[in-house]
Amino acid sequence: MKLNWTATLLMTLVGVIQAQQPSTSAQDQQQALIQKQNLQKTSLVKNIPFENIGPSVMSGRVVDIAVNPKQPTEFYVGYASGGLWYTNNNGTTFSPVLDTAETINVGDIAVHWESGTLWVGTGENNASRSSYAGTGILKSEDKGKTWKNVGLTDSHHIGRIVINAENPDEVIVGVAGHLYSANEERGIYKTVDGGKTWKKTLFIDEKTGIIDVAVAPQNFKIQYASTWQRDRKAWNFKGNGEGSAIYKSIDAGDTWTKISTETSGFPVGDGVGRIGIAVFDENTVYAVHDNQNRRKVKEEKGDTKSLTKEDFKTMSVEVFLEIEDKKLNAYLKRNGFQEKYRAENVKHMVRGGTVKPIDLAKYLENANAALFDTPVIGAEVYRSDDGGTSWKKTHEDYLDDIFYSYGYYFAQIQVNPSNKEHIYISGVPIVKSKDGGKTFESISAENVHADHHALWINPENPKHLINGNDGGVNITYDDGYNWLKANQPSVGQFYAIQVDNEEPYNIYGGLQDNGVWVGSSTAEEDVAWHQNGQYPWESIMGGDGMQVQVDTRNADIVYTGFQFGNYYRLNRATGESTYIQPKHELGESRYRFNWQTPILLSPHNQDILYLGGNKLMRSMNQGTDWQAISKDLTGGGKKGNVAYGTLTAISESPFHFGLLYTGSDDGFVYRSDNAGGSWTLLSKDLPNDLWVSRIVASQHAKDRVYVTLNGYRWDDFTPYVYRSEDRGATWTAIGNSIPMSPVNVIIEDPKNEDVVYVGTDNGAYVSFDRGNSWETFSKGLPPVAVHDMVIQSKSNDLLIGTHGRSIYRTNVEPLQGLTNALTEPLHIFPISDITYSKNWGNSWSKWLAPKTPGTLLKVYSKKPEELVITINTKEGKKLYEFTTKADRGLTYVPYDLSIPKEGKKVYEKEYPDDELTKRKNEKYYLPVGTYQVQITNGATVASEMFEIK
DSSP: OHHHHHHHHHHHHHHHHHHTOOOOOHHHHHHHHHHHHHHHHHOTTTTOOOEEEEOOTTOOOEEEEEEOTTSTTOEEEEETTTEEEEESSTTSSOEEOSTTSSOOOEEEEEEETTTTEEEEEEEOSSOOTTOOEEEEEEEESSTTSSOEEOSOTTOOOEEEEEEETTEEEEEEEEEOOOSSSOOSSOEEEEESSTTSSOEEEEOOBTTEEEEEEEEETTEEEEEEEEEEEOEEOSSOEEOOOTTOEEEEESSTTSSOEEOOOTTTTSOOSTTEEEEEEEESSSSOEEEEEEEEEEOOOOOOOSSOSOOOHHHHSSOOHHHHHTSOHHHHHHHHHHTTOOTTOOHHHHHHHHHHTSSOTTHHHHTTOOTTHHHHSOOEEEEEEEEESSTTSSOEESOSSOOTTSSTTOGGGOOEEEEOTTOTTOEEEESSSEEEESSTTSSOEEOOOTTSOSOEEEEEEOSSOTTOEEEEETTEEEEESSTTSSOEEOOOSOOOBEEEEEEOOOSSOEEEEEETTTEEEEEETTOOOSTTHHHHSOOSEEEEEOSSOOOOEEOSSOTTEEEEEETTTEEEEEETTTTEEEEOOOOOOTTSOOOOOOTTOOEEEOTTOTTOEEEESSSEEEESSTTSSOEEOSSOOSSOOOSSSSOOSOEEEEEEOTTSTTOEEEEETTSOEEEESSTTSSOEEOOTTSOTTOEEEEEEEOSSOTTOEEEEEEOGGGTOOOOEEEEESSTTSSOEEOOTTSOSOOEEEEEEOSSOTTOEEEEETTEEEEESSTTSSOEEOOTTOOSOOEEEEEEETTTTEEEEEEBSSOEEEEEOHHHHHHHHHTTSSEEEOOOOOBOOOTTBTOOSSTTSOOBOOOEEEEEEESSOEEEEEEEEETTOOEEEEEEEEEOSEEEEEEEOSEEOHHHHHHHHHHOTTOOOOOOTTSOEEOOSEEEEEEEEOSSOEEEEEEEEO
């Protein structure tokens, strides 16, 4: 007994240690930001230009909107992970204003319009799976040209910022705090000196922060704040607790009193969830509440009701066998049981003892059951007309179909500044009430996304609303009957991207709450589609878009889907869509599928598809039939309301069919050498309990494999990157020199085995020595979360899928050759052929700008220096010469293919039959032919030929 007790105690202690995995300190996070800034200055690739190629039409999650009340065509929009954007033409165009800051993750924004001072609380205030942490409070006194961190660096997530309109140095900040770990820097903070110093004026505990702060109009002293106790883990989310409540201050936030007491009429206790507040005046206050207390179960009379899974949990075999076949079949069909499970054969299985009645309930149970099946009260609206002393619910019935199961994601309320009976609730639809919350109606529309997070009401014209949601910005001038869409910024939140081998190739990607889209690599991101009626990207799947695989033999065959393993085989040529999620057998535990379930087409046979649940599934016929080819390759899951103990990464070696690797969300890495016949655990010496974000079997060496682990779900931002040269038997850590940020993806370059790319929550990196050292990308690429990367081999294009700024592209041919160029003092890379056009320098109307050609001369220099660049005929006759400054590393020099008048004379002397004509823009351009580019630093000369065809 003593030995068993000791073993139990040790196991308990181990569980406690694992549950208390340390989060990254604010000091380490700030040091990492300095490290990255220094790397950007010295990086060999700092001049590699990245182009944002969209898409933009589906937009991304908005968290806040700040509108100039005196000029409402001017406003700022804060996107959860896409930065801060500015418009002064009513959303026709936007400009990013946070890209030069240390992070673009936004929780809340506030603007002092008279001075142009901007405040950004970094770190999203929602508690989503991808609500990224921030670095504190950022402030700009020059409308976003420069930014300064003014404190609260360990806050992670900011709920609300409120500025005193009469004294802009007096600011109240509600800090929600860490999402995945406990911390003390949460609560209400106040500054009276513009952020130089802060005073904590309200603190509940290490797991309870502030989600909303609202101030009485015309009286900054009267303030209300809602506290929110929440705790997210990879396997469970609890968005309610004793700490959730409403507090009031009557001295401008210096002191606070809890006003949601047992005698107030407002809910109290463990079931209190997220609360949003709207203040009409010093007396009238509204609160919307995500009530997580359970509803009273209604008793249904008679036995005619439909069967539910609850019925089978306590049912005896005898009672089960007496159920009418028709009634049982209705249950089986309604709940998606496989066709082979019908009343007659299920009863046969029960009679034989291979299946029990409870298995018909377990067949439907998974980790999300508590999230989707739990009958909670949900959205409620309360009103106080005595300054929060007493509260009364405004409605009698349940407010269904507003929060659904995601009350933690919404709970915001607004009141019309000129009519206290007019209120709005942001939820899955956005709804309004004109009778003080007694009744509601939806004001959503076909061109308005479903999930809403921000609403501004024009105080001068209350029918003018600006709404922010998971699909961007919408504007109405008739109180929500009709909406305009203002989705010009490229702020898509991609989970995964993919390319095919068509010419031109296509780009695919799955986005947060915006489905799966595909577009041509030649698609232009502009407004021309407004005229032709065809946006160049096409939606091919709804829901939260997930991974994509494309058949290399026929690009019309696409595998993709939405959250929790709901995958389909699409035939884009015929429009056919086939559901292909693997099904467990009756009597077995239901498969667990991650939010982003991994899929993989075998590089050896494009009929073979792999899909990861908690086991690895394989289909030999394009997903029609499935076989589990492994045991449970995870730690077995944990009790909670989020799917956990699931596979997150799959890879198969291109050298050997069946040399398979898997990674899980709880840190297990496995390898099979025999197509799933047996499995070897590879993660014993890797850090425990981390999310395996990527595993990559090398395409250059059979025994090489890379793996990345992600500690984001512990608030651990260490970059865990490893390489193995012996199939995972031993690992070498190669991420130590990457500035601290969780790693989401690693890929090899397809043409140079020494070149490896990594994407983190704060940017992208490249290594030229298989990960021993790293260079950071920065030109055109903001500090955004990089979720996925892919290289289109034919074009040598690197595509970066970001979670907040859509897709970026750059050509990596120079990087593929840089390992050789590093030994030279000066090098110029090959120049792609250029297609000549007689329209260069011309336009069809004098009112339009002429078309201008151009190419980039890609140069490597061992040190910063001035270079002389000469454009010659193929025989070496000089046509044009200019100088440029080169940095250490790669420098891209733009050249517009023009030559001066002197060069024209030289050319025509060499080629007297080919006369050059001046274009409308007063320039002469190189005609069809072959030319030489020569560069020199005075000591070394390098040259390269190029052709205009």
